[in-house]
Amino acid sequence: MAFTVGHYLAERLTQIGLKHHFAVAGDYNLILLDQLIEHGGMKQIYDCNELNCSFAAEGYARENGAAAAVVTFSVGAISAMNGLGGAYAENLPVILISGAPNSNDHGSGHVLHHTIGTTDYNYQMEMVKHVTCAAESITSADTAPAKIDHVIRTALREKKPAYLEIACNVASQPCVRPGPVSSLLSHLKADEVSLKAALEESLAFLEKAQNVVILVGSKLRSCEALTETVALADKLGCAVTVMAAAKSFFSEAHPGFRGVYWGEVSSPGVEDVIKSADAVITLAPVWNDYSTVGWRDSVRGEHVLEVDPGRVTVSGKTFEGFRLKEFVAALTERVSSKPASLVKPYTPVALPVADAAKPLTNDEMTRQINALVDGNTTLYAETGDSWFNATRMHLPEGAKVESEMQWGHIGWSVPSIFGNALAAPERQHVLMVGDGSFQLTAQEVAQMVRYELPVIIFLINNFGYVIEIKIHDGPYNYIQNWDYAALMQVFNQGVPGVESGKYGLGLHATTGEELADAIEKAKKNTRGPTLIECKLDQTDCTETLVQWGKFVAAANSRKPA
Ligand SMILES: C/C(NCc1cnc(C)nc1N)=C(/S)[C@H](O)COP(=O)(O)OP(=O)(O)O
Numbered sequence: 001m002a003f004t005v006g007h008y009l010a011e012r013l014t015q016i017g018l019k020h021h022f023a024v025a026g027d028y029n030l031i032l033l034d035q036l037i038e039h040g041g042m043k044q045i046y047d048c049n050e051l052n053c054s055f056a057a058e059g060y061a062r063e064n065g066a067a068a069a070v071v072t073f074s075v076g077a078i079s080a081m082n083g084l085g086g087a088y089a090e091n092l093p094v095i096l097i098s099g100a101p102n103s104n105d106h107g108s109g110h111v112l113h114h115t116i117g118t119t120d121y122n123y124q125m126e127m128v129k130h131v132t133c134a135a136e137s138i139t140s141a142d143t144a145p146a147k148i149d150h151v152i153r154t155a156l157r158e159k160k161p162a163y164l165e166i167a168c169n170v171a172s173q174p175c176v177r178p179g180p181v182s183s184l185l186s187h188l189k190a191d192e193v194s195l196k197a198a199l200e201e202s203l204a205f206l207e208k209a210q211n212v213v214i215l216v217g218s219k220l221r222s223c224e225a226l227t228e229t230v231a232l233a234d235k236l237g238c239a240v241t242v243m244a245a246a247k248s249f250f251s252e253a254h255p256g257f258r259g260v261y262w263g264e265v266s267s268p269g270v271e272d273v274i275k276s277a278d279a280v281i282t283l284a285p286v287w288n289d290y291s292t293v294g295w296r297d298s299v300r301g302e303h304v305l306e307v308d309p310g311r312v313t314v315s316g317k318t319f320e321g322f323r324l325k326e327f328v329a330a331l332t333e334r335v336s337s338k339p340a341s342l343v344k345p346y347t348p349v350a351l352p353v354a355d356a357a358k359p360l361t362n363d364e365m366t367r368q369i370n371a372l373v374d375g376n377t378t379l380y381a382e383t384g385d386s387w388f389n390a391t392r393m394h395l396p397e398g399a400k401v402e403s404e405m406q407w408g409h410i411g412w413s414v415p416s417i418f419g420n421a422l423a424a425p426e427r428q429h430v431l432m433v434g435d436g437s438f439q440l441t442a443q444e445v446a447q448m449v450r451y452e453l454p455v456i457i458f459l460i461n462n463f464g465y466v467i468e469i470k471i472h473d474g475p476y477n478y479i480q481n482w483d484y485a486a487l488m489q490v491f492n493q494g495v496p497g498v499e500s501g502k503y504g505l506g507l508h509a510t511t512g513e514e515l516a517d518a519i520e521k522a523k524k525n526t527r528g529p530t531l532i533e534c535k536l537d538q539t540d541c542t543e544t545l546v547q548w549g550k551f552v553a554a555a556n557s558r559k560p561a
């Protein structure tokens with residue numbers, strides 16, 4: 001078997017740790033899909049559409065560190081670009097690979113199908129450059145290795161999505177074989193002078209402080225510094241708080257954990273922990289309109305040691321030329337203990353057990369889901385009140401929470417948890433998704449049925465876009481109601497004569513008792529997803545959402561300057 005361009009790509013993707021890639025077929029990518037299968041290093045997983053394909057890859061990258069999605073030209077890739085926007089916003093190295101027109105067609109004046117009908121097919125490359133850190137077009141085998149290596153190395157180094165388009169007549173062309181993958185995985189060497197200067201300035205800043213607190217931000221995972229952060233917390237012996245989008249990036253079982261900081265809508269007592277500190281170490285935060293509660297609050301200023309990806313700012317000076325993980329490790333070496341901020345004990349707020357026979361409430365649903373979460377659970381929180389429900393949960397050691405608070409594309413969670421479950425089949429996957437979000441990508445549950453993934457889906461049916469209702473109400477926030485649980489009968493149709501792909505389970509829960517019973521059934525359904533449709537009153541949402549929604553609405557309605 002000749003080694004081809006498609007094999008080279010497959011070899012590199014396998015070398016960086018991919019065991020799967022996601023795809024939607026189209027005539028521009030069929031030969032490439034054959035090459036990827038022929039190579040044998042990864043399982044090819046199919047999605048219902050290219051938006052879901054790109055989000056499934058995003059979810060895979062959350063667990064696996066990187067991912068790849070293969071789509072057809074233009075009609076496929078432009079849909080997938082939405083998922084790339086999400087991967088860019090959430091700092092995830094997803095490689096989008098698009099089949100592309102025959103290399104002989106460029107400059108030929110040919111009008112091709114699936115294009116916008118012009119004779120210049122470059123518009124896709126121009127578009128995708130805005131949501132990637134590297135983008136290359138492969139129209140010949142001899143240039144393929146350098147372009148493939150550049151795109152993969154850049155994506156891994158910058159933790160951002162990247163893009164390749166491969167002409168449909170090139171994927172099966174003979175190609176040289178790749179060398180060691182180490183050249184794609186290496187990082188730039190730190191500037192020791194700058195690192196040392198940043199360290200000295202930071203130590204002097206912390207030496208003067210009494211009440212030191214760490215605030216963990218949402219970019220910390222993509223900086224690969226979660227372990228280093230625990231070591232710093234242990235050495236300082238201080239309080240550690242997390243931002244909502246960084247929920248689970250620091251263990252809530254750690255003695256220093258003190259809750260979620262979110263300005264005025266923080267967990268009880270946490271705002272005071274931050275406000276009473278005379279030194280806050282912020283680790284890779286994102287201060288956007290949502291995390292600042294409508295620009296009302298951020299933790300910045302002279303009392304803050306700002307540690308960002310590749311930059312430290314403290315005492316009026318700024319330093320760069322090293323990775324966050326290198327700085328945190330070096331700081332841990334030299335910093336002295338600062339336990340003053342730990343004086344107050346931390347007791348998470350426990351939700352009361354409701355009367356099981358009464359209509360189901362948001363609090364009771366959240367309480368029961370929290371009880372289901374164990375150290376082996378990955379809990380997905382879709383945009384909506386699910387964010388606030390996840391934020392108020394208390395997590396056991398090892399539990400993970402996935403959210404998308406920067407991009408905030410409703411429906412993201414269904415395909416993303418599908419990809420995440422494929423990356424970590426040994427973990428329990430639990431999804432909290434609202435009725436409005438679910439309607440955008442519901443069909444990807446069929447793939448969970450097909451691949452027999454026992455994802456437990458809490459479909460929160462509060463009859464509309466409640467988060468939007470709280471921000472600004474109008475007729476546009478009300479949607480057609482579905483029988484969501486009944487969808488499983490539709491998806492269980494399976495292929496006649498084929499045993500697999502028929503074990504989805506759909507259940508309704510209108511009381512605490514019904515929900516408890518449904519959860520027990522879901523835990524026993526190991527050969528397919530279980531969707532539990534939780535019916536809630538439309539007015540039943542978290543108080544935090546109501547407060548936060550008001551402030552965000554006020555920010556949105558600022559008069560033009
Ligand atoms: C419509 C929209 N956001 C606007 C929006 C519209 N389109 C896309 C792709 N992404 C978005 N965030 C949002 S948050 C809805 O309240 C979600 O409704 P649902 O899933 O039902 O959750 P809640 O009821 O808890 O709000």
Ligand SMILES: [Mg+2]
Pocket residue numbers: 384434435436460461462463464465466
């Ligand atoms: Mg809703």
